[in-house]
Amino acid sequence: MADSRRPSSPEPGQGGSASPLLVALVSALNGAFDALPPGLARLAVAVSGGPDSSALAMLAAPVARERGLALHVFHVHHGLHAQADDWARIASCLADRLGLPFAQTRVSVDTSDGRGIEAAARVARYAALADMARAADVRHILLGHHQDDQVETVLLRLLRGAGLDGVGGMAAVSQLDGIDYLRPWLTVPRSRIQETLRDYGPALAPDYVAVSDPSNLDIRYARGALRSDVLPAIERTWPGYRSTLERFARLATESADVLREVAAADLEAVQEHVPPYDHCVRVSALLGLSEARQTLVLRLWLAEHGLTMPSEARLLELQRQLQRAARDRQIVLQHETVHVRRFRDWLVIDRVGERSGDRTGDHSGDDGAADAAGIVWTGEADIRVDSHGGILQFSSAAQGIDPQWLRGGPLSIAWRRGRERLKVGPATPSRSLKNLYQERGIPSWERERLPLVYRGDILVYAAGLGIDARVPQAEPGIRLNWVADRPGATVVS
Structure with missing residues (x-):
């Protein structure tokens, strides 16, 4: 645990006591800081220039200072909007007012692989944050995601057909590329953060004005459509939907954890180490499980080989072939750069696309040019x-x-x-x-x-x-x- 001293809550203004909202936000921050590893010297906060990340930087600065931690401000310049340069200057201005070191990285958002601009921007953003973190010798980054972000994430994943393991929403702590990302305000609604910023922002960072991203309500983007049209309609009938969906995300995560434990136990029972294919699945043992558990095992097996999940249809087709094909029948499912093959009673991952010097076609009858x-x-x-x-x-x-x-x-x-x-x-x-x-x-x-x-x-x-x-x-x-x-x-x- 990091230094467990509880810094006093910031109390900007004319000496009045801090509001319950401010106390709740600072308390959540303290909880995140308490969970940091001992001996930590520095961490960072990602600031877009918007109100949520700006408020996070403002409140995290005194907490870090009282704990003796150096806090850095990181900004990712996507270049997707005409105001992007202004946002970078505003984020830099906030860091200057708070007396914190500032770093920014310009990224190019590549949508050529069909992921869409939002997903591509997210990938570029995390890659840039990781680069800045390594340059500053930082291993922990605070993010300003809140309850509304969590709700939007859950709804988007549901609408895109995710299963239990995909609809759990964002984790309070997650790791990517060796960097720990901390989200201390996932249970706090956006409105409370913005209210706190209005009340205390002028004292914490004089003359600072956070920006507003126009794409937040742009219905051309999935999140913009949710914020502009869908969620206001839901709130009129179900005003407590945020807490309901947050609870659903938590329960989904717990259920997914249980299913993962079941899948891990089943995989342990049906796989064996077969060099050089690493761990292979014995087909006869796999087919002794229910179809639902077979699916869980195959998903986990592929994940443990560093592969992304194939579509549900492709997994079902693989199971169908395993169930119906004769034991000596070869089965091939191409996925990314690998082939999933059956040989006798084994299901193996053949990394044909990753080999050098592989024979890539039928050379029978050719002129021997490859010899x-x-x-x-x-x-x-x-x-x-x-x-x-x-x-x-x-x-x-x-x-x-x-x-x-x-x-x-x-x-x-x-x-x-x-x-x-x-x-x-x-x-x-x-x-x-x-x-x-x-x-x-x-x-x-x-x-x-x-x-x-x-x-x-x-x-x-x-x-x-x-x-x-x-x-x-x-x-x-x-x-x-x-x-x-x-x-x-x-x-x-």
Whole structure:
């Protein structure tokens, strides 16, 4: 806990006692400060120039000062409105009046990915705040979000079809990119903050006038439409809707936490570590759960692999295929840069889009342009092959390829084209690579990424299987081994 001393509430004016509103706001701030880690030296407050964040900076400044904490003011210049330069000057003016260090960052809001201007601006804002925080050695930022913001967030998420884990609203403390964001006023209505600013703002920051963002009531934006049309209509019939929706958000968060615990227990029971795919889901065990719990497990499994949630329709399609497809039927669901695949009784995440040197298409019958030819071995321990994304290793073995024969001609590395055969032992017949890979339990999609080493037309080595017993051998000899930059093939049976 940080220093638990309770600073006296600011009492601007002619010596009168502070109002209950002011006391409530400062008390909420003290609660946030009490929860800070011990030994903290500095934190920041994000100020847009509007009344809510301005009031937060005004009241946080004396609280931080009495606790011996350095408070910084951060401003993000979005450049989305003609008045953006004025807002930056106003935020800087407030910092100056409060005697606080000020920093601002200009951002470019990119909407090319279809997120919409509000979502894109939010992403740019948090990225800029994180950059300023790292530059100032700050790890905690105060935000002026209040009860009305929380209600709007909950309604927007409901209208966009979010589930329980998405409608819980904003958290009082959240972490993003290593920065803790503190929202001490989430239970305080906007009207109380603005009333306090009118009563005490002139004493806390003389001559300071907060700005008003015209987009707040612009019906072209989702929040503007809520504030301008929807919420006033709701308030006429349900004046207590703010508290009701705030309570709903809290209960939804609690319910989502319980469901997450259930999903975590189920995932622990159905997943196993299968290198190099990390944790894979055993399909037979997954299908033993109810459909609702299967969905929860799949969502958590994808999240733990750092992936965003696919749409409900795509998750349902994956479950449908798992339930109806035969055990030996491959299932592929492309999501972001990965493929979700089934191999035998495993559901695996194949990061095909993240690999270098992967075979990206069917090369059977092509001209071999992707092959690496003219590799001459002169005794090196390994040779890097960029075209195939890996290293071919040459190591000594009690018995292996005759080193003199291996030096006698250039090697080439090629992808499989089909119908190749390998003789794995002197007393065994040659067999198709397809059958050998199947016996090793290497999935078909991984087989296509395992290169072959030739000398002329002679297949010398097949990655994942070994050398051909027909090539000249000696004691001692050379053993070949292929090490991919991002290893994929494995035995999962």
